Amino acid sequence: MKKYNVAILGATGAVGREMLKILGERKFPINQLKLLASSKSAGQVISSDFGDVIVQQATTESFAGIDIVLGAAQNSVAKAFAKTIVEAGAIFIDNSSAFRLDQDVPLVIPEINPEDVSLNNGIIANPNCSTIITLMAINPINRLSKIRALYVSTYQATSGAGENGPKELIAQTKAVLNKKPIEPKVFPYQIAFNLIPQIGDFIEIGYTSEEMKLQNEGRKILHLSNLKVACTCVRVPVIRSHSISVVAITEERLTIEETKKAIQNADGCQLVDDPSMMLYPMPLTTSDQDLVYVGRIRKDLINANGINLWCCGDQLRKGAATNAVQIAELCIVEHN
Amino acid sequence: MKKYNVAILGATGAVGREMLKILGERKFPINQLKLLASSKSAGQVISSDFGDVIVQQATTESFAGIDIVLGAAQNSVAKAFAKTIVEAGAIFIDNSSAFRLDQDVPLVIPEINPEDVSLNNGIIANPNCSTIITLMAINPINRLSKIRALYVSTYQATSGAGENGPKELIAQTKAVLNKKPIEPKVFPYQIAFNLIPQIGDFIEIGYTSEEMKLQNEGRKILHLSNLKVACTCVRVPVIRSHSISVVAITEERLTIEETKKAIQNADGCQLVDDPSMMLYPMPLTTSDQDLVYVGRIRKDLINANGINLWCCGDQLRKGAATNAVQIAELCIVEHN
Numbered sequence: 055m056k057k058y059n060v061a062i063l064g065a066t067g068a069v070g071r072e073m074l075k076i077l078g079e080r081k082f083p084i085n086q087l088k089l090l091a092s093s094k095s096a097g098q099v100i101s102s103d104f105g106d107v108i109v110q111q112a113t114t115e116s117f118a119g120i121d122i123v124l125g126a127a128q129n130s131v132a133k134a135f136a137k138t139i140v141e142a143g144a145i146f147i148d149n150s151s152a153f154r155l156d157q158d159v160p161l162v163i164p165e166i167n168p169e170d171v172s173l174n175n176g177i178i179a180n181p182n183c184s185t186i187i188t189l190m191a192i193n194p195i196n197r198l199s200k201i202r203a204l205y206v207s208t209y210q211a212t213s214g215a216g217e218n219g220p221k222e223l224i225a226q227t228k229a230v231l232n233k234k235p236i237e238p239k240v241f242p243y244q245i246a247f248n249l250i251p252q253i254g255d256f257i258e259i260g261y262t263s264e265e266m267k268l269q270n271e272g273r274k275i276l277h278l279s280n281l282k283v284a285c286t287c288v289r290v291p292v293i294r295s296h297s298i299s300v301v302a303i304t305e306e307r308l309t310i311e312e313t314k315k316a317i318q319n320a321d322g323c324q325l326v327d328d329p330s331m332m333l334y335p336m337p338l339t340t341s342d343q344d345l346v347y348v349g350r351i352r353k354d355l356i357n358a359n360g361i362n363l364w365c366c367g368d369q370l371r372k373g374a375a376t377n378a379v380q381i382a383e384l385c386i387v388e389h390n
Numbered sequence: 391m392k393k394y395n396v397a398i399l400g401a402t403g404a405v406g407r408e409m410l411k412i413l414g415e416r417k418f419p420i421n422q423l424k425l426l427a428s429s430k431s432a433g434q435v436i437s438s439d440f441g442d443v444i445v446q447q448a449t450t451e452s453f454a455g456i457d458i459v460l461g462a463a464q465n466s467v468a469k470a471f472a473k474t475i476v477e478a479g480a481i482f483i484d485n486s487s488a489f490r491l492d493q494d495v496p497l498v499i500p501e502i503n504p505e506d507v508s509l510n511n512g513i514i515a516n517p518n519c520s521t522i523i524t525l526m527a528i529n530p531i532n533r534l535s536k537i538r539a540l541y542v543s544t545y546q547a548t549s550g551a552g553e554n555g556p557k558e559l560i561a562q563t564k565a566v567l568n569k570k571p572i573e574p575k576v577f578p579y580q581i582a583f584n585l586i587p588q589i590g591d592f593i594e595i596g597y598t599s600e601e602m603k604l605q606n607e608g609r610k611i612l613h614l615s616n617l618k619v620a621c622t623c624v625r626v627p628v629i630r631s632h633s634i635s636v637v638a639i640t641e642e643r644l645t646i647e648e649t650k651k652a653i654q655n656a657d658g659c660q661l662v663d664d665p666s667m668m669l670y671p672m673p674l675t676t677s678d679q680d681l682v683y684v685g686r687i688r689k690d691l692i693n694a695n696g697i698n699l700w701c702c703g704d705q706l707r708k709g710a711a712t713n714a715v716q717i718a719e720l721c722i723v724e725h726n
Contacts, residue, residue, distance in 0.1 A: 286543075
């Protein structure tokens with residue numbers, strides 16, 4: 055079996071570390087592994103299933119001979135290195151939002167649109183975490199009948215803000231319990247025992263950048279150019295799984311039975327839906343694993359073509375790192 | 391000024407204690423005050439603006455000479471004493487859900503349908519806490535153009551489960567931080583750093599009793615018999631303010647400007663909506679006060695007649711105790 059030279063750009067952050075872990079778990083065929091980060095993190099030693107690896111500073115020289123770069127850095131870093139990576143002949147699978155909506159960059163959830171990988175010109179984008187988790191849950195519905203619209207309210211974990219997100223939640227929680235003062239740094243306000251209805255920056259129409267991602271990225275991934283999404287994104291005091299309340303409006307009327315069956319049979323989804331046993335998805339039970347749990351499936355009481363549901367998924371894994379590694383797996387199948 | 395003999399039934403619970411506090415704050419004209427509870431709580435002394443009061447066991451003899459009974463007990467207790475209270479000539483303002491949908495029982499939010507108070511036959515029901523907070527936010531919209539439908543996802547605080555709710559959240563949070571085991575009692579699962587998408591019991595169509603309250607009670611309070619509501623209720627690790635993500639679909643198309651103005655001018659509402667200053671409602675800032683904060687007001691991206699918003703309000707105060715005391719104030723105006 056061919057082995058590949060793989061680099062992780064932004065290897066010391068929460069998503070980068072998770073990518074490294076998942077490459078090991080999934081036994082990705084690695085020849086050479088490079089962990090790249092800013093000069094600040096260079097020299098750190100990170101243990102992995104591929105041995106101890108010294109973090110190197112990312113420079114334009116870093117990518118010679120590399121086959122696949124997994125990007126877990128900010129937009130500015132992704133933009134700074136993308137051209138160099140592509141020119142070096144590597145495929146850049148990027149978790150930032152820098153290239154997601156570019157016409158010649160596929161945006162891929164492997165269970166939904168794996169065929170789009172082949173359209174890449176060197177860059178493949180990994181979607182937004184809430185987008186991945188929501189689309190994983192509603193894609194089986196979309197296969198039964200095209201989705202016209204999604205009403206979405208999110209309950210997003212602190213891990214979505216990077217590795218300092220959960221740290222700030224824990225530190226603030228301790229401070230509140232000990233009646234100590236709090237100085238928010240990662241989040242704009244106290245997140246312990248609170249909710250913050252802003253993720254990303256506000257755009258002119260009163261939505262946030264995060265809220266628009268589900269419509270913009272959803273249209274591209276599902277190949278539904280007219281999909282309408284009205285989304286409210288809220289940060290909640292949870293460690294690392296995102297939860298989403300969804301109403302999906304379809305072209306034809308679906309039964310609850312066929313909807314549940316489709317979700318049960320969908321790769322990457324776990325149907326957790328038994329009200330009589332009080333079984334439904336919760337962020338605590340979906341953390342540190344790859345399946346998106348879907349439950350609370352019921353008829354919409356407003357639109358006869360609507361299905362209401364609740365889903366949870368690990369933001370760092372399927373919402374980011376696992377999806378990127380799955381894309382890398384598709385790429386090497388393509389190559390072989 | 392006439393003074394009234396007032397009893398609180400269920401005086402030792404979270405809502406009962408808040409009612410006592412709010413009667414004092416609002417200088418309710420009280421002659422005699424009775425605090426009634428189960429035999430277990432009888433004998434407790436509770437300090438109030440009306441002096442120290444000894445809690446008495448509620449019996450059928452408790453209501454002679456009482457003008458107003460504020461009910462803060464469970465459905466079974468409300469049902470057990472309602473007839474006695476009415477026969478004693480008192481008005482029973484009940485916070486339980488036992489009588490809310492009864493045809494001859496008005497269900498009142500004083501800012502919305504104060505006129506319904508006069509239709510009472512001895513019992514007036516206080517609405518569900520999420521219903522009060524949501525309707526306070528959308529009533530100004532309904533006055534501009536009738537609301538046809540509401541898509542709602544709630545983020546409900548632990549105080550909604552009674553005084554042991556916040557205690558369990560705090561105790562579990564400490565246990566998690568200290569890596570100690572957790573035994574959920576008030577909530578069906580761990581609520582610390584988690585979300586539970588079940589409040590109330592499941593009914594046959596897959597919704598919970600709590601989720602149906604907003605439609606059933608909303609229709610009655612707003613006098614909109616065809617109002618459709620699709621609701622998902624979720625318990626969140628917050629102490630005492632409920633937050634609600636709402637899409638309101640109206641008969642006519644409204645502008646954001648007129649909507650904001652209507653909310654700004656509505657009694658009991660506080661417009662907190664300035665994205666440029668990162669100002670929006672949060673449960674932390676709405677706790678322990680009476681106004682319902684409304685923000686994140688924007689056009690729905692799916693339905694041109696839709697308005698999306700986010701609101702927060704103190705569940706124990708406007709969501710329960712304050713609303714009940716306001717109803718009592720309406721009753722004594724009626725009497726005078």
